[in-house]
Structure formats: structure tokens, C-alpha cells
Amino acid sequence: MTKHQKRLAVPKSWPVERKEEKYTTKAGAGPHGEEGVPLLIVLRDVLGYVDSKKEARYALEQDSVLVNGKAVSDERIPIGMFDILAFVEREEYYRVFPDEGGRLSLTAIAEDAAQSKLGKIAGKQQVAGGDTQLTLHDGQTLLVDDDAGYSTNDSIVVSNEGDEVVAHFTYEEGALVTAVRGAHAGQIGTIDEIQVTPGSSDNNVLIDAENGDDFETIEEYVVVIDENFTGDSGTESEDASGGSREQDGGDGE
Structure with missing residues (x-):
């Protein structure tokens, strides 16, 4: 199976220019479905930290690139909405956030904010033993206490270490x-x-x-979302071409 993806056919959420070249990298298996953007595209085309797949692989071998608190080694791992990227050696932290038009962009955040991730509850069910299982928008599942009052379309903030729910936002009028x-x-x-x-x-x-x-x-x-979710005033958001702009609140091989 080919590891390439025609640029003209990529989802609208992918932060790539569609007419510069014919192909780009195809995302590997993982969360976010077809909307997931390969990490290589983020590292190379958005942030400009690497120039090639070879450089990306070398960078990942250093275990200094974390996705939702975990070191990753596959440059094709899908990155998607609300994921947290941490570059340990650079001391840089980003949240993946939808920009106007639906493209995924990176919002710079503080280190403490990078310790947890927002998730929209896409499903809720009882499992064996009487536990309640929540399924989030990216496919992540976790067991919770049923008396916490979680409902589909609510949002929760989950710690990267231990999958502990640290905040709960109810889907309701006024939210x-x-x-x-x-x-x-x-x-x-x-x-x-x-x-x-x-x-x-x-x-x-x-x-x-x-x-x-x-x-x-x-x-x-x-x-x-939380009122502080998009970050403090003056943080920068990386655009699709690798540049940056001030934000209020907040491919070849």
C-alpha cells in the first residue's frame, strides 16, 4: 500500500498547500480517522523544524517530541483536533486547534497547560462490571464514575498521565x-x-x-471549551505555511 497521498485529495483540515506539489505523506493508523494529519507535515510544513522524513525520524529517535504526554517514534502518526504537542528540548508546547476555515493550526500554550487534553464525549456506555466507559472524539476510551453526570456532547479535560478527568464542561445553553x-x-x-x-x-x-x-x-x-482554553493574549498560532500571527486569546519526503 502506498505511503503517499495526493495533495488535491487531502481533507480540508490538513494544513498543506494543495497545488505546490502532487503528493504528500499519508497518515498512518491511529486516532482522528482520515482527518488526522501526519506528524511529519506538522514538523516540516507547519513548524519548519525538519526538512525531510530522514530528519524527522532522527528527531523522533531522541524521545523529545511528545504527543499528549507520550514520546512518539512514527513520523506518520495522525495528529488532530485538541492534541497536545510538546518539544521538550525547545521548551515549546502547542495545542492543535481548528482555525477559521477548518484548517488545523497550532496555538502556543504554557507548559502546565500541556499536561492535559480536551476531549468531546462522542459516546457513553455501560461495560462489564458496571463501569461507565466514555469514548472521546479521537477514539480514546476511559472508565469513569457513573455518578459524575457525564453526557454525550459534554467536554472533559483528561490528564496525560493516568487518564484522570481534571475538568468537566457541560453541553448546555450558555456554555x-x-x-x-x-x-x-x-x-x-x-x-x-x-x-x-x-x-x-x-x-x-x-x-x-x-x-x-x-x-x-x-x-x-x-x-x-473553557474560557481560558485558547490561551493568553499574545500567544502565536502557526499557520499552514509555517509562519505565525498574533492571536487574541489564545510536503515531499
Whole structure:
């Protein structure tokens, strides 16, 4: 099976230029499904830390690149929404966050914020022994106490060490959210109304946007976040070309 991916066919969330070259690297098996961006693209095309796959492999062999608190060795591991990247030797830490237009970008964060990761609850079920299992948006599963009141579409913050839930944000009217897909991806606001649609159709969510441009989207595209989630004012967000811009709040081989 080929390890290459045509640039014109990559998901819209991938931070690559589609017409510069014909091919780019294909993501390996792992979380985030087809939306996951190969780590090589992040290291080479977004951050500019390496120039080739060979350099990326050498860097990863030093165990100084962490994804959600764990050293990684595969340059094709998929990186996706809300993942935490830590570059130990550089003392740099980033959260993967959807930018306007739906492209994934990197928001610089402090070291203490890099010790845990936000996840949207995509599923909840009882398992053998009476425990409750939560499935997050990236496929991660964890067992929790049933009396904690977790529900589908809530968000939780999970520590990188021990998978302990350190915060819980309820999906409800008045909650602070970000849109992660669709025409309003990257916008932040508070839920004004959740319109429950009968049958199998998606529920609609009306959102009072921070920028005053209120919008409507579907429930699947909304993630509850903390008010400090996007970082402090003056942090930088890496764009798709490897440059950076000030943020308020926040490929060949």
C-alpha cells in the first residue's frame, strides 16, 4: 500500500498547500480517522523544524517530541483536533486547534497547560462490571464514575498521565463553545439555543459569537471549551505555511 497521498485529495483540515506539489505523506493508523494529519507535515510544513522524513525520524529517535504526554517514534502518526504537542528540548508546547476555515493550526500554550487534553464525549456506555466507559472524539476510551453526570456532547479535560478527568464542561445553553467544522469553523461563542430536531436529523445550535457575527450550525460541529482554553493574549498560532500571527486569546519526503 502506498505511503503517499495526493495533495488535491487531502481533507480540508490538513494544513498543506494543495497545488505546490502532487503528493504528500499519508497518515498512518491511529486516532482522528482520515482527518488526522501526519506528524511529519506538522514538523516540516507547519513548524519548519525538519526538512525531510530522514530528519524527522532522527528527531523522533531522541524521545523529545511528545504527543499528549507520550514520546512518539512514527513520523506518520495522525495528529488532530485538541492534541497536545510538546518539544521538550525547545521548551515549546502547542495545542492543535481548528482555525477559521477548518484548517488545523497550532496555538502556543504554557507548559502546565500541556499536561492535559480536551476531549468531546462522542459516546457513553455501560461495560462489564458496571463501569461507565466514555469514548472521546479521537477514539480514546476511559472508565469513569457513573455518578459524575457525564453526557454525550459534554467536554472533559483528561490528564496525560493516568487518564484522570481534571475538568468537566457541560453541553448546555450558555456554555462557551467553538465550531470545529463547517462554514464557521474556528469561531467561538456561547450557546443561545439548542434546537432538538425530531428523528435522525442533526440538532441545530444557535450561537452568540464573540465577534458579534452570530451563527447557526449543527450539534456535531460544536465543542464545549473553557474560557481560558485558547490561551493568553499574545500567544502565536502557526499557520499552514509555517509562519505565525498574533492571536487574541489564545510536503515531499
